[in-house]
Amino acid sequence: MEYKNLTEHTKIPVLGLGTWEIGGRMKRDTSQDKESVAGIKKAVELGYTHIDTAEMYGAGHSEELVGFAIKDIERESLFITTKVLPEHLRYNDCIKAAEGSLKRLKTDYIDLYLIHVPNPKIPIKETMRAMDTLLKQKKIRFVGVSNFSVEQLKEAQEYTENKIVNNQIEYNLFTRHSGMYNVNIESEIIPYCQENEIIITAWRPLVKGRLFKEKNKLLEEMVEKYDKTLAQIAINWLISKQNIITITKSTDSEHLKENLGALGWNLSEEDIKRLDEEFS
Numbered sequence: 250m251e252y253k254n255l256t257e258h259t260k261i262p263v264l265g266l267g268t269w270e271i272g273g274r275m276k277r278d279t280s281q282d283k284e285s286v287a288g289i290k291k292a293v294e295l296g297y298t299h300i301d302t303a304e305m306y307g308a309g310h311s312e313e314l315v316g317f318a319i320k321d322i323e324r325e326s327l328f329i330t331t332k333v334l335p336e337h338l339r340y341n342d343c344i345k346a347a348e349g350s351l352k353r354l355k356t357d358y359i360d361l362y363l364i365h366v367p368n369p370k371i372p373i374k375e376t377m378r379a380m381d382t383l384l385k386q387k388k389i390r391f392v393g394v395s396n397f398s399v400e401q402l403k404e405a406q407e408y409t410e411n412k413i414v415n416n417q418i419e420y421n422l423f424t425r426h427s428g429m430y431n432v433n434i435e436s437e438i439i440p441y442c443q444e445n446e447i448i449i450t451a452w453r454p455l456v457k458g459r460l461f462k463e464k465n466k467l468l469e470e471m472v473e474k475y476d477k478t479l480a481q482i483a484i485n486w487l488i489s490k491q492n493i494i495t496i497t498k499s500t501d502s503e504h505l506k507e508n509l510g511a512l513g514w515n516l517s518e519e520d521i522k523r524l525d526e527e528f529s
């Protein structure tokens with residue numbers, strides 16, 4: 250595994266396992282439990298240590314499956330990220346949400362706890378106070394946000410004595426400027442995070458499979474030149490960038506292996522630029 254610095258003393262893997270649709274979408278779905286648990290276990294066996302989940306995923310069932318899959322694995326060897334729902338951002342709700350996640354994950358602490366999506370109806374001051382409490386109680390190790398603009402990041406940072414170390418945003422070869430929640434991704438959010446030493450986790454790195462459906466000459470050239478797959482090129486392009494890490498979702502052992510093959514080599518500076526321009 251390769252790492253980037255989350256803080257001065259803590260490293261975070263450049264590639265983690267995403268779990269959206271593992272255990273359901275917005276509702277609990279138990280129909281694939283066996284395959285899902287096997288997939289998560291396989292990922293850890295192959296060397297994934299960062300697992301990204303959320304109380305939203307499968308209405309908590311994704312966290313339960315992660316908890317079940319990792320129950321015999323040394324906790325300290327893993328880095329677990331989970332997220333609080335935007336409707337749970339009141340002080341008491343946020344504390345309760347974190348406790349619910351801990352229970353489902355069957356762990357004493359969450360490595361990185363993120364506000365999943367900003368909620369303008371709830372004062373961020375309240376949420377950040379809850380995050381400070383959770384940090385003090387050692388229920389979470391680090392606090393972060395997701396889908397936050399620069400303005401929202403600055404406001405959240407104002408209300409906590411702790412550093413916001415992460416912003417998880419939609420970012421991939423095809424989504425460069427505006428996505429589901431954010432605009433000005435490359436012009437504002439990424440440079441701000443880079444300047445302020447905030448790790449950016451790029452979600453949907455494989456464009457949820459769309460990457461494999463659209464033909465592109467330059468990508469085909471890169472596949473040939475580096476003898477790598479499309480997924481490996483797309484992941485390597487992301488992690489070649491300062492302060493950016495990513496999380497790919499897969500329960501397929503061949504895909505899990507393939508995605509790890511995005512590490513240990515580098516696209517050339519020139520080819521990164523060509524990809525930057527091609528999809529700009």
Ligand SMILES: NC(=O)c1ccc[n+]([C@@H]2O[C@H](COP(=O)([O-])OP(=O)(O)OC[C@H]3O[C@@H](n4cnc5c(N)ncnc54)[C@H](OP(=O)(O)O)[C@@H]3O)[C@@H](O)[C@H]2O)c1
Binds near residue numbers: 365395453497500
């Ligand atoms: N913070 C947020 O608001 C937010 C929003 C969305 C997602 N996320 C996080 O980001 C993670 C990743 O995003 P995502 O799941 O939306 O999309 P993604 O990782 O870009 O794509 C996942 C899809 O690609 C397939 N896949 C994976 N590796 C492959 C490969 N090498 N070749 C071909 N197909 C491959 C997977 O199927 P198989 O299982 O069959 O491999 C799955 O259908 C999520 O799981 C979640 O943890 C966060």
